[in-house]
Amino acid sequence: MSRCYGIIGTGAIGGYYGACLQQAGFPVHFLLRSDYEWVKAKGLRIESVNGDFTLPRVNAYNDPAQMPACDVVLVALKTTQNQTLPQILPSLVGEGSTVVLLQNGLGIEEEVAKIPSVGRVLGGLCFICSNKIGAGHIRHLDYGQVTLGEYAQNNEPCGITMVMQEIEQDFKRAGIETQLSEDLHLSRWQKLVWNISYNGLSVVLDATTEEIMANENSRVLVRQLMEEVAIGAKTRDRAITPDFIEKMLDYTTKMKPYKTSMKLDYDSHRPLEIEAIFGNPLKIAQAANTDLPRIRMLYQQLQFLEVMNCSQCNF
Structure with a gap:
């Protein structure tokens, strides 16, 4: 049955x-x-x-x-x-x-x-x-x-x-x-490698995944954010390898032009998943006395943008 x-x-x-x-x-x-x-x-x-x-x-x-x-x-x-x-x-x-x-x-x-x-x-x-x-x-x-x-x-x-x-x-x-x-917890950190980088930047830069990957400066920033996620995962004894980061970059380069879910939410004036995707990993890293400065800056930028966007939010 x-x-x-x-x-x-x-x-x-x-x-x-x-x-x-x-x-x-x-x-x-x-x-x-x-x-x-x-x-x-x-x-x-x-x-x-x-x-x-x-x-x-x-x-x-x-x-x-x-x-x-x-x-x-x-x-x-x-x-x-x-x-x-x-x-x-x-x-x-x-x-x-x-x-x-x-x-x-x-x-x-x-x-x-x-x-x-x-x-x-x-x-x-x-x-x-x-x-x-x-x-x-x-x-x-x-x-x-x-x-x-x-x-x-x-x-x-x-x-x-x-x-x-x-x-x-x-x-x-x-x-x-x-x-x-x-190991679900490792898989969650691995998913953050993509989500933190592309969901966050798509809103802050007002760009699709294709546009982000087509620009040399934003590609460098994506890689740096991914490497910071790996640092965060290490505080929980989870290893994200350079090969995994390369695979995520390659997947996204080959992906059809795509607006991320966070960008669609932002454009529709819906609440953003800032805490689950950015805030919780930052808290885990902070508890281990580890700073993730680029992720923290992206988190703060998204909080600012959401407040400015919230006058039209559909809660």
């Missing part, structure tokens, strides 16, 4: 992966806000480099209390909305359920694991170019890999667990490229 999936946050990430799972035959339940009436009536439309498809009928909800308990709950909200999870998750998880956080940043699994009735928590690191371009309409431009790792207290490595392997099998059946991580 197929596992049942719940999608919390049916946007560019949750909508795409949830639609792929339903297309592959899994029962999927989608929680929506602004798109609820549209998706309930017309379903989801996916444009993808892997092939376009439409789901004319989906299980759509605007109230988590109306959703059934699911075997796996994929949380694809921005971390700026995580304060809503204590009200959303308890009714969606049953005995043996797994919560997977398809989110960016550090320190998020620890907070979600504290929510009553939430048991096993996984992190999912998504390397994907995907945008929501209209009501129930998602455009997948490039990549799509998900790295899964299980959370344990004090961020101890869990190795490859049975539940990770089971979800991997489901994802692969849905055409979602998946890797398993023995």
Whole structure:
């Protein structure tokens, strides 16, 4: 019998992966806000480099209390909305359920694991170019890999667990490229190598990834930021190698022109994921008496820009 999936946050990430799972035959339940009436009536439309498809009928909800308990709950909200999870998750998880956080940043699994009735928590690191371009309409431009790792207290490595392997099998059946991580905390730091550099600079420089990589000065700055992330990871005894940094630079050079999620949020006057992506790593480094000056400056610039942008924020 197929596992049942719940999608919390049916946007560019949750909508795409949830639609792929339903297309592959899994029962999927989608929680929506602004798109609820549209998706309930017309379903989801996916444009993808892997092939376009439409789901004319989906299980759509605007109230988590109306959703059934699911075997796996994929949380694809921005971390700026995580304060809503204590009200959303308890009714969606049953005995043996797994919560997977398809989110960016550090320190998020620890907070979600504290929510009553939430048991096993996984992190999912998504390397994907995907945008929501209209009501129930998602455009997948490039990549799509998900790295899964299980959370344990004090961020101890869990190795490859049975539940990770089971979800991997489901994802692969849905055409979602998946890797398993023995050490979620290391994978989180590795994801920051890209997120801190490109999400932050895309807002501060008002640029796409292509524009950032086309300029010699910004390319140098990207590399310097990535090297600072590696210094931060080292304070937690996690090693990010120069080869990994080179791989991220190469991936981004080959990537189709892309506006980062933080740039899209900024342009739409939505709150930015500054604390999860920048603030938490800086706090960890500071606790180890380590300064990350370029990341700290980027953090301060983003805080300033968000305040200036907030008169039109849609909270």
